[in-house]
Amino acid sequence: MQRLRRLFDLLAGDPQAERAVPPTGFTARLTVLTAGAMAFLAVFAMALSLATGRLADRWAAELAQTSTLRISAPQGQLDAQTEAALRVLQTTPGVAEARALSADEQRALLAPWFGPDLPIESLPVPQLIEIIEDADGYDPAGLRARLQAEVPGAVLDDHTRWREPLIEAAGRLRLLGLVSMGLIAVATAAMITLAANAALAANAQVIRVMRLVGAKDIYIARAFVRRFTLRALIGAALGTLAGTLAVMLLPRTDAAGGFLTGLGFQGLHWLWPLVIPILAALVAFVATRQAALKTLREQS
Amino acid sequence: MIELDNVAYSYGGGELFSGLDLSLAPGSFHFLTGPSGTGKTTLLKLCYGELIATAGQVRLFGEDARALDRDAVALTRRRIGVVHQDCQFLDHLPVAENIALPLTVAGLPAMPDDLRDLLGWVGLTRQAAQRPPELSGGERQRAALARAVIMSPEVILADEPTGNVDPEMSQRLLALLVELNKMGKTVLIATHDMSLIRAAKPHVSARVLRLADRKLHLAGADL
Ligand SMILES: Nc1ncnc2c1ncn2[C@@H]1O[C@H](COP(=O)(O)OP(=O)(O)O)[C@@H](O)[C@H]1O
Ligand SMILES: [Mg+2]
Numbered sequence: 001m002q003r004l005r006r007l008f009d010l011l012a013g014d015p016q017a018e019r020a021v022p023p024t025g026f027t028a029r030l031t032v033l034t035a036g037a038m039a040f041l042a043v044f045a046m047a048l049s050l051a052t053g054r055l056a057d058r059w060a061a062e063l064a065q066t067s068t069l070r071i072s073a074p075q076g077q078l079d080a081q082t083e084a085a086l087r088v089l090q091t092t093p094g095v096a097e098a099r100a101l102s103a104d105e106q107r108a109l110l111a112p113w114f115g116p117d118l119p120i121e122s123l124p125v126p127q128l129i130e131i132i133e134d135a136d137g138y139d140p141a142g143l144r145a146r147l148q149a150e151v152p153g154a155v156l157d158d159h160t161r162w163r164e165p166l167i168e169a170a171g172r173l174r175l176l177g178l179v180s181m182g183l184i185a186v187a188t189a190a191m192i193t194l195a196a197n198a199a200l201a202a203n204a205q206v207i208r209v210m211r212l213v214g215a216k217d218i219y220i221a222r223a224f225v226r227r228f229t230l231r232a233l234i235g236a237a238l239g240t241l242a243g244t245l246a247v248m249l250l251p252r253t254d255a256a257g258g259f260l261t262g263l264g265f266q267g268l269h270w271l272w273p274l275v276i277p278i279l280a281a282l283v284a285f286v287a288t289r290q291a292a293l294k295t296l297r298e299q300s
Numbered sequence: 301m302i303e304l305d306n307v308a309y310s311y312g313g314g315e316l317f318s319g320l321d322l323s324l325a326p327g328s329f330h331f332l333t334g335p336s337g338t339g340k341t342t343l344l345k346l347c348y349g350e351l352i353a354t355a356g357q358v359r360l361f362g363e364d365a366r367a368l369d370r371d372a373v374a375l376t377r378r379r380i381g382v383v384h385q386d387c388q389f390l391d392h393l394p395v396a397e398n399i400a401l402p403l404t405v406a407g408l409p410a411m412p413d414d415l416r417d418l419l420g421w422v423g424l425t426r427q428a429a430q431r432p433p434e435l436s437g438g439e440r441q442r443a444a445l446a447r448a449v450i451m452s453p454e455v456i457l458a459d460e461p462t463g464n465v466d467p468e469m470s471q472r473l474l475a476l477l478v479e480l481n482k483m484g485k486t487v488l489i490a491t492h493d494m495s496l497i498r499a500a501k502p503h504v505s506a507r508v509l510r511l512a513d514r515k516l517h518l519a520g521a522d523l
Contacts, residue, residue, distance in 0.1 A: 020405070
């Protein structure tokens with residue numbers, strides 16, 4: 001309660017205290033510019049975090065649920081082995097559904113490389129079986145062992161082998177985005193502390209006079225804290241606006257189909273950037289308050 | 301009000317004074333004289349908590365000055381009006397706002413009527429909107445005195461209030477300080493100007509202290 005009151009005291013407007021401390025043009029501009037630039041960067045870091053987070057979740061969900069069985073066998077044995085494999089799969093715990101792809105589906109898979117109208121029936125193309133897992137999943141090692149015994153031509157591809165590093169990369173990118181936001185906050189705090197210290201040094205005589213006529217530290221600090229908090233808020237609001245517009249205007253490259261289209265905000269996530277100016281103001285508040293009270297304590 | 305017990309002040313360059321006793325009783329009037337550089341300003345700074353004695357005890361309204369935290373020092377200064385040797389104004393604010401500054405920083409409203417009366421009392425009505433650097437020496441000293449008394453303090457400490465001011469203006473400033481003492485305020489004036497002390501003689505019963513040879517002496521008979 002006491003702390004809350006002090007917080008309020010520090011932010012409450014006092015035009016007289018504001019007048020006592022003369023405005024210092026360059027620290028004001030420095031703070032607005034820094035907060036703006038940092039907020040702009042923070043929007044991208046935030047977009048990166050959210051997008052890679054979504055990507056990692058989606059990939060993880062997809063690959064946790066599907067896998068493929070490939071059956072290579074001489075032409076005469078292919079159907080028999082496919083039948084055998086499907087029987088094995090039907091009795092495998094954790095497999096919700098197993099389905100042999102039709103010739104049309106297989107042709108569609110090959111079309112990007114061989115073009116349409118590939119006479120697939122006359123080629124020694126392996127048969128693919130799509131496996132959909134239930135929530136618990138199956139044991140790949142156990143399944144492989146059973147298949148080896150009953151369907152010698154079967155190869156189980158459980159996707160993890162090639163997709164796991166991608167999920168890890170996406171998770172890492174999300175972490176990098178979060179670390180970037182942290183670094184941006186720290187850099188902002190450092191810059192604002194420097195600017196606040198410059199303002200305090202430039203006003204050493206003003207502070208001295210205010211102390212001499214009976215001003216408490218908190219009163220003097222308030223004039224600086226209010227100013228820097230407001231400047232950071234305004235700068236960060238402008239920077240956030242610019243950054244959000246830039247993300248909105250990113251070209252929609254749907255053809256690329258992957259990562260790039262994902263960079264941006266979706267749905268309610270568009271509200272997240274609103275947090276940035278508030279955080280910037282909070283950072284400025286704490287940084288300036290620390291700087292001001294420290295400087296005041298060091299003076300007579 | 302303000303009591304010094306066996307007080308000493310030393311700094312890097314050595315000891316300025318020691319074994320100093322002084323008691324400013326309510327309603328008393330003191331002059332503090334002595335050659336330049338003997339520590340008159342330093343002694344005043346001990347009395348409003350800007351410096352801390354290196355030995356002995358300074359009591360401000362009964363409190364040990366050494367034990368006061370920063371907020372308590374601020375509150376104590378609101379009860380002591382100081383006319384600083386170098387005035388200490390905020391040059392970017394008009395004279396009237398400088399005079400009202402102690403009220404402002406205490407979060408108290410400056411009553412326009414009171415402020416106008418005070419400006420009239422020190423004869424600065426016309427200069428209210430000017431900036432301190434535009435004032436003459438005597439005007440600055442009177443503005444400093446107005447600021448020192450705006451909180452209606454119990455004690456007024458004036459450090460060379462008549463420095464670089466012509467004799468006629470000195471008389472006017474002295475008259476204001478004597479008037480404040482008649483209103484019951486405790487007054488201490490540090491000055492090396494002996495003519496000022498002689499001029500005060502007919503109007504007030506004052507005690508004259510002399511700081512010399514690192515000690516505080518009672519300068520002959522009280523005036
Ligand atoms: N902390 C300090 N550091 C250096 N010099 C000091 C310090 N305090 C006082 N002095 C010196 O002590 C002397 C006394 O100063 P002051 O109190 O202003 O004397 P007065 O007001 O009688 O002229 C001055 O020469 C000043 O430079
Ligand atoms: Mg002096």
